Amino acid sequence: MRTLRRSTLFSALTLAAVGAWAQPAPQPAAPLAPPPPLEAPSAPSAVTGRIQQWLVNPNGEVDGLMLADGTQVGFPPHLSTTMLQNFKPGDTVQVTGWRTPNLPVVRAASVGAGNRRVDIQPPATGLPPPPPRDPAALTAMSASGKVARLLYTDRGDANGVLLDNGSIVRFAPHLGAGLVPGLQVGSSVWARGWGSRTPQGSALEATAIGSSAETMRELFAGPGREPPAPGSPRGPGRAHPPRPMPAGATAPVPPVPPVPPAPPVPAS
Numbered sequence: 001m002r003t004l005r006r007s008t009l010f011s012a013l014t015l016a017a018v019g020a021w022a023q024p025a026p027q028p029a030a031p032l033a034p035p036p037p038l039e040a041p042s043a044p045s046a047v048t049g050r051i052q053q054w055l056v057n058p059n060g061e062v063d064g065l066m067l068a069d070g071t072q073v074g075f076p077p078h079l080s081t082t083m084l085q086n087f088k089p090g091d092t093v094q095v096t097g098w099r100t101p102n103l104p105v106v107r108a109a110s111v112g113a114g115n116r117r118v119d120i121q122p123p124a125t126g127l128p129p130p131p132p133r134d135p136a137a138l139t140a141m142s143a144s145g146k147v148a149r150l151l152y153t154d155r156g157d158a159n160g161v162l163l164d165n166g167s168i169v170r171f172a173p174h175l176g177a178g179l180v181p182g183l184q185v186g187s188s189v190w191a192r193g194w195g196s197r198t199p200q201g202s203a204l205e206a207t208a209i210g211s212s213a214e215t216m217r218e219l220f221a222g223p224g225r226e227p228p229a230p231g232s233p234r235g236p237g238r239a240h241p242p243r244p245m246p247a248g249a250t251a252p253v254p255p256v257p258p259v260p261p262a263p264p265v266p267a268s
Contacts, residue, residue, distance in 0.1 A: 044096045044109050047071055051089045055151070055162075058138065058170055058205040060196030065093075066149065066162065073097070074154055075108045078123050084200070086116045100156045107154035138194040141204040143167040144213075147185050160203075161189060168203035169193075175219060182211060190216055 049067030057063050061077035062084060073095050075083065087093060097108040097120075110119045145163035151170070153159050158176030161169050161183055169191045171179060183189065190213050195204030210216035 045099050045106075046094060046096045047073075047106055048092065048094050050092050051087060053089055053166060054084075054200040056168060056196070056198060056201045056203040058193075058195035058203050060198045060203075062200055067093075069104075070149060071104045071106060072149070072151060073106050073108050073111070075111070075120050076122070079118065079120065082118055083111070086118055087111065087113055098154070100152065100154055103152055103156055105152045105154060105156070137196075138205075139196060140192075141195050141197070141202065142190075142192040143169055143202070143204060144188070144190045147183055147187050147189055149185070150180070150183065158183075163189065166201055168201065169206050169209065170195075170203060171206045171209065171219060179209065187211065192216070 047067070049069050049071060052066045052068045054062045055064035055066055055072070055074075057077060059077070062080040063077040064072060064074040065083075065087075066072055091113045093111050093113045095106055095108050095112075096110050097106045099106055108120050110117060112118070143163060145165045145167060147161045148164045149162040150158055151160035151162060151168070153173055155173075157173035158180045159170060159173045163169065169189065188211050189209065190211070191204065191206040191209040193204040193207040195202065207220055208216040208218045
């Protein structure tokens with residue numbers, strides 16, 4: 001009887017072991033789905049119009065043009081000289097490029113007028129990069145007037161305004177959403193900052209902007225220096241004002257100059 005029980009127990013253990021080995025192996029995790037394909041760029045469109053004025057950036061380079069119908073055409077600033085050599089305000093040009101949805105903005109692929117044509121190309125390869133711009137080359141400036149046009153990047157972010165006197169005030173695109181409600185066409189704008197004046201127009205990067213001189217909002221200090229206060233000397237060489245001391249701190253005591261030694265007493 002004891003032998004039968006042992007045989008039965010051994011058979012049960014054997015069947016359990018066989019059943020365990022018969023379990024299917026765990027399946028590997030399903031591979032991740034491939035990322036969705038990038039959206040194909042829209043086909044270039046064409047626009048024809050008369051150049052109303054050049055769009056100048058704060059460094060004094062032409063990086064766009066405004067057509068008489070309000071269309072803003074953008075191109076890289078390294079083509080500034082080439083564009084100025086081929087076109088002038090008053091010319092009727094044909095522009096091919098990519099439109100920004102819901103805005104009168106075109107990123108140019110080519111600009112032509114008659115037998116003149118400039119294709120938008122990146123800078124030539126193999127050439128050394130241009131030297132970094134010297135912040136001291138910028139001029140302390142101010143501008144005021146009424147908004148004639150809002151300016152945008154080719155992604156549709158507001159980055160400046162064109163005033164009714166032709167001056168351009170630029171600001172960083174990430175600030176545009178907060179500034180645009182007060183920068184509608186026809187509204188008054190006062191700004192100060194750093195920029196350039198050229199035969200093609202003047203432009204500044206705003207360090208402060210508002211609807212009046214008294215309500216200007218400080219945006220940033222400028223290229224490595226504090227913005228000049230009204231009535232103070234203006235220019236890139238202006239020194240920093242003294243920094244305020246932290247609350248509770250005391251001014252350092254200047255060191256006491258050493259006492260010169262007494263002259264020797266002559267012998268009697």
